[in-house]
Amino acid sequence: MTTYPDMLYQNGGMPVSGMLTQGNAFFVNPYKGSDGNRGRQVNKATASAKKALSLATEKQNDVIYLESTLTDFGTNGAANGCDYITSTLTWNKDSTHLIGIGAGGMYSQRSGIRSDDGATAASVAPLALISASNCRFENLQFMNEVASASALGCVEVSGNRNYFKNCHFAGTGVSGADAATNFSLKLTGAQENVFENCVIGLDTVTKTAGRYEMFFAASGGNAVARNVFRNCLFVTFAGSASMTFLTAGSGSMDRFNYFDQCRFTNAVASTASTMSQGFSVHASAGGGLVLSNCMMVGATASETSASGNVYHGTYDSIRAITSALGTT
Numbered sequence: 639m640t641t642y643p644d645m646l647y648q649n650g651g652m653p654v655s656g657m658l659t660q661g662n663a664f665f666v667n668p669y670k671g672s673d674g675n676r677g678r679q680v681n682k683a684t685a686s687a688k689k690a691l692s693l694a695t696e697k698q699n700d701v702i703y704l705e706s707t708l709t710d711f712g713t714n715g716a717a718n719g720c721d722y723i724t725s726t727l728t729w730n731k732d733s734t735h736l737i738g739i740g741a742g743g744m745y746s747q748r749s750g751i752r753s754d755d756g757a758t759a760a761s762v763a764p765l766a767l768i769s770a771s772n773c774r775f776e777n778l779q780f781m782n783e784v785a786s787a788s789a790l791g792c793v794e795v796s797g798n799r800n801y802f803k804n805c806h807f808a809g810t811g812v813s814g815a816d817a818a819t820n821f822s823l824k825l826t827g828a829q830e831n832v833f834e835n836c837v838i839g840l841d842t843v844t845k846t847a848g849r850y851e852m853f854f855a856a857s858g859g860n861a862v863a864r865n866v867f868r869n870c871l872f873v874t875f876a877g878s879a880s881m882t883f884l885t886a887g888s889g890s891m892d893r894f895n896y897f898d899q900c901r902f903t904n905a906v907a908s909t910a911s912t913m914s915q916g917f918s919v920h921a922s923a924g925g926g927l928v929l930s931n932c933m934m935v936g937a938t939a940s941e942t943s944a945s946g947n948v949y950h951g952t953y954d955s956i957r958a959i960t961s962a963l964g965t966t
Contacts, residue, residue: 657737657774661700664690668704668721680705687721687736687751696731696770704778706740706749719748720779724757727766732797734770738777742804744837744871750779750806757784764791764824771797779806781840785814787847794824795831796857806837809851816847816877824853827860832868839873839883841905846877850918854886854895861892861924872902875910876936883934884927885918891925891947897932904936913937919945 664677664684671683677690684690687704694700706719719740729736738749753762765782768775782792792809809815809822822839825831839851851874854862872883883902904910916937919927923945930951934940941948 657701657735659699659701659735661695661698661733664693664700664702666690666702666704666721668719671705677702685721686723688723688727691727691729691731691734694731694734697733699733699735700731701735701737704736704738704749706738706747720750720752720781722752722754723762723765724754725761726764727751729766729768729773729797730770731773732770733772735774736776736778737774738779740777742777744804744835745806746808747777747779747804747806749777750781752779752781753783753789753811757789759784759786759788759790763789764794764821766793768793768795768800769797770800772799773797774801774803775805776803777805779808781806781808781811782815783811785812787815787817787820789815790817790820791824792822794826795828796826798829798831800831802831802833802836804835805833808837808840810840810843810845810848813843816843816845818847818849820848821853822851824855825862825865826855827857828862828865829860830864832866833870834868836867836870837873838870841873841875841903841908841910844875844877844910845881848874848877848881850882850885852884854884854890854923856889862886862890862895863892863925865895867895867897867900869898870900872900873905874903875905875908876913878911879914881911881913882918883913883916883937886920886923886927886947888920888922889924890920891923891927894926894928897927897929899931900929902932902934902937906936910936915939915942917941917948919947921945921947923947
């Protein structure tokens, strides 16, 4: 039964093509919405995801739709599609979902969460903290653009069993944020999450001081375990050989973390420095990286010193800058 004559909505206001749920649907429109609204209808959207999240009820599978509204069809900028924030978005309600309304591409989606010009380094460190579990995130870009070496981190995930599809995690969005401990994606004790068709990293800013695009860390006795990365792109523009795609310290992992058909690309064809290694994994990490049908470009080796914790499939390859064919 529809609630509007144009049959755009049904089941109490949920979009026909949206995520099926027993919960409520909320709408966010950063360009035309107002946080004085309840967000239950498109024409009465909230202006921010934070406001919509505050209205949602956890564990009810409420869905928040982030609209990408362009001022005209010729505009391709993110100004009217992204929710610009001045403090960390803390996603702390289990079974509450955030879906971007857009074309559904992998790169730089026009709906997303980005740092506002008024944000300080400390206020968006990280830009988003996902501590809830059993949430779905889709068609979104997260980007931290605060020009400070203290603006550390784009997205940190500490929750479990979340699903990310067509999401772009873009840390170090400006050169002023180039710092040794900055990251695009950090998993802190996170377990059993799935990342599908996602982009992790950014290759428009040279990472001179940077050390990794993704970082694994244990927390509260929980290590990073059983996470799956499927058909994901890991990208960077290394300004030094010490840059890595992934760093995992001592005790940071348990069991395994699985990478299926992922591509790790350092932009060496566009003058980036060749990385010494793609992965920096501690010999006592406590778990393994399992790679299947993956390829790495722009690194001399998967690891400079074998940790014993990185397992390559038959068709995985590492390609160096020295040759178009590289080494296998």
